Amino acid sequence: MAGIIKFFILFFVIAIAVAILIKKASKPRYLKIAEMTNLPPELGVNKNLHLEKRVQKLEASLPSEFKERLKRRYLSEHPKATEAYFEACFYELKRFFIMCSLLNNVLMFSKKVDAIWHEMLMYTKEYEKFSSDLCGEHIHHAPNDTVTPDPHGRAWFDLLYAKLFAFTEFTPVAWGTFFQNPLHPGLLEELRTLSVEDLSRRYFRENVDQDTVHALLTEIKNEIERFKKENDPYKGLKLSPTAIDSAPILAGAMLYYSYHHFDEYEGHMGKLNPANNYSGNSTACGSSCRNDNHDSSCSGDGGGSSCGSSCGGGCGSS
Template sequence: MIYIIGALFIGLFIFLFTRESEKAKLERFKREYQISKGDMQNIDFFDVVSERLAYSLDNALQTFDTAQLNLEFRIQYPRMSQKQVNEYWRELKRYFILVAIFKKVEMFHSKVDELWHLMLKDEKNYERFCQEYIGSKIQHISHSQPTFKPTERTFLDFCYVQLFTVDKVSLRIWGKFFKEDKGKQFLDDFETLSISSLKEKYMRTQTSLEAEETFIKFHKRFIEINEANVKRWKDKYNETNDAGPAYFAYIDAGESDKEFNEVFGQDSHGNTSDSSTHSDNHDSGSSCSSCSSCSSS
């Protein structure tokens, strides 16, 4: 009898201790979010992106209790630091910039997508968010099986490198850019088609004036490069380390050119991502694990 009582007491102690630890962990998650909340505001975009578009995104996100969304995500991934979670927030916000501008940009990362899923659970606020942001709903289309979509992934890369910085966080989350294709067809279109044709083919039809303004500035960048040569863009990339100039030089570089391997294409061993990226990224351009075609229109 004494042993039974002792065992019950020990079990109760362990239960209370574990419960208290869980409570302390949740408080730590909340505290870390508040401390680093300012980091979530930084998207690191180039001047191609309208500042008003970025502002409208941050303003629209206030329809959600982002602290609660952040907490739910951290409960799901308790071993992840708040710094890592902030990186996923940044990439989700960058993705929302992309889908505000372009007709179809698919999602290619499961954890970034899971943050999106947390927003989708609150249908009423998600509707409000979309309306306040661009005036139309950003659709999330789910499919049961992952698929290989190199063209769609290349289009994401093509748009991404012109709008945002490409740093270690970008490469860790998305992997190297242009692994399947250099995107020359997209480049040819933006260099040769009229702005009206480009809008019809690539621009989101129901969106904000700020997003349309960004699309026009995006197009202008490609017109300007017709007057440039590869050396000029290589020099500019070396000066700024921006991915946009690097892309213009990379697409005209020979297959043996090693200068851009840290950002684009395959590494010297023929791999498309390192082990740390590979485990968190989707091989060969497949979409998110829970839905193989997360797209906007």
């Protein structure tokens, strides 16, 4: 009798272990990546851009109690999500808010990240205080059902994101494939010919830290000037699509091939990083944060069109 009981206990333990293994093996890839991703401190900002105080201000604007309530709500509304997945998406949302606090217009290109923003809006008092503490006014998020491709908007987002933040393993999971679209020739001409002061007035908020803006725009302008005089510095180079340290190289390649080979951009980027599909994909989704009266839209989750919602009014003074 004792032997039979031991057999059933052993069988029960093995069955549970097998069930756990099957569950882990069947876990979606994006959840697995979230669990293995190391999230750098201070949002992984570029140390040359003097963003540390802005990150500290953001963190101070998001009390731990608010975050924990938000996490509980999000996980209850999204039962398939894990705590690690929430943390990775929330990390990317905080990066998005940093961009909103710097720029006049920021499109949201991620359904995953936007979903947490939607949950934040349910806490009206806490969200209003967060917006006011970080930006001096409400960061609006208004629905927009129009689907309008915006590959050039996505390219501008990709360049700025790559200049501001270090990529993590979860970054392309959250935002989709980067650098699929070339920068618009008109934007490149502005970046090349306009002064840092003029570009700052055109694209950045009035009260933004000018040291940050000057460092960011000077880096981009210097890169464009260098590329004007160089033969293709990326010819024959092959990058691993899974290497997160490839992002700065791909950002530079996007600038170079947008400037010199706009019409053949996909082919050149495809040779540099053949595992990614450079087909001019313009699917994305989310919201925008802007300080004018125009709305942008989004759809999908990865390229350069927008759908879902827009952020009218933006976040003003810092």
